[in-house]
Amino acid sequence: MSMDAVFKALADESRRQFLDRLHKKNGQTLGELCEGIAMSRQAVTKHLTILEEANLVATQKRGREKLHFINPVPINDIAERWIGKFEQNHLATLSALKQKLESEEK
Amino acid sequence: MSMDAVFKALADESRRQFLDRLHKKNGQTLGELCEGIAMSRQAVTKHLTILEEANLVATQKRGREKLHFINPVPINDIAERWIGKFEQNHLATLSALKQKLESEEK
DNA sequence: TTGACATGCAACCAAGTGGTTGCATATTAC
DNA sequence: GTAATATGCAACCACTTGGTTGCATGTCAA
Numbered sequence: 001m002s003m004d005a006v007f008k009a010l011a012d013e014s015r016r017q018f019l020d021r022l023h024k025k026n027g028q029t030l031g032e033l034c035e036g037i038a039m040s041r042q043a044v045t046k047h048l049t050i051l052e053e054a055n056l057v058a059t060q061k062r063g064r065e066k067l068h069f070i071n072p073v074p075i076n077d078i079a080e081r082w083i084g085k086f087e088q089n090h091l092a093t094l095s096a097l098k099q100k101l102e103s104e105e106k
Numbered sequence: 107m108s109m110d111a112v113f114k115a116l117a118d119e120s121r122r123q124f125l126d127r128l129h130k131k132n133g134q135t136l137g138e139l140c141e142g143i144a145m146s147r148q149a150v151t152k153h154l155t156i157l158e159e160a161n162l163v164a165t166q167k168r169g170r171e172k173l174h175f176i177n178p179v180p181i182n183d184i185a186e187r188w189i190g191k192f193e194q195n196h197l198a199t200l201s202a203l204k205q206k207l208e209s210e211e212k
Numbered sequence: 213t214t215g216a217c218a219t220g221c222a223a224c225c226a227a228g229t230g231g232t233t234g235c236a237t238a239t240t241a242c
Numbered sequence: 243g244t245a246a247t248a249t250g251c252a253a254c255c256a257c258t259t260g261g262t263t264g265c266a267t268g269t270c271a272a
Contacts, residue, residue: 011117064239083185170269
């Protein structure tokens with residue numbers, strides 16, 4: 001629930017990478033998330049726990065495996081609270097411009 | 107430049123509050139930013155330095171005073187990289203809906 | 213010029229963070 | 243049942259972080 005937990009969770013590069021990986025392929029097991037990472041399994045577990053406590057990742061047990069799912073809501077909350085505040089409608093303008101450019105490309 | 111510095115800078119509640127205060131009133135001096143805060147001046151300086159190194163705050167000297175200005179660009183960068191990615195057009199939809207509602211209120 | 217004011221610099225310290233290792237537990241496969 | 247597999251728990255450790263204090267420097271005002 002706490003916004004602070006979300007910011008702190010996002011403050012670590014490894015954790016942001018785990019979110020990236022879950023974004024590419026959702027519902028991965030701990031084992032899968034450990035692959036190709038220069039870090040012990042326990043270290044990965046700790047990172048995932050922090051993401052879970054920040055509500056950025058939800059988990060579900062399937063037999064002896066633990067599946068990890070990304071939850072975009074807290075990131076959306078940050079957007080509401082921060083991006084909107086500091087950018088006002090600048091971002092919306094930018095997004096509109098981008099769409100315009102993309103439509104013209106076709 | 108580094109995105110990591112921005113995330114780390116935003117990970118601290120005190121620093122987010124300083125950004126809030128600068129958002130309300132831009133160009134404040136160190137002294138002003140120390141007012142009403144249960145923290146030594148040097149602690150505040152450290153926080154502001156971190157914000158400055160993350161490029162979230164720009165400073166300018168005026169005589170013996172140091173003025174602090176907020177810079178929304180890095181926050182925008184985060185939005186580009188993260189919000190867009192994880193929310194896709196959900197946020198845009200939301201924003202459109204909001205505008206619609208606001209226009210209907212009038 | 214001299215004191216007051218605004219900020220800078222550096223050493224220090226407790227607590228938090230990111231990582232490790234060793235061992236325990238639970239589930240699946242043979 | 244037993245061995246392999248997947249994960250959990252806990253103690254430990256080095257480094258970072260957020261804070262302090264003391265003193266130095268630069269600038270304005272009388």
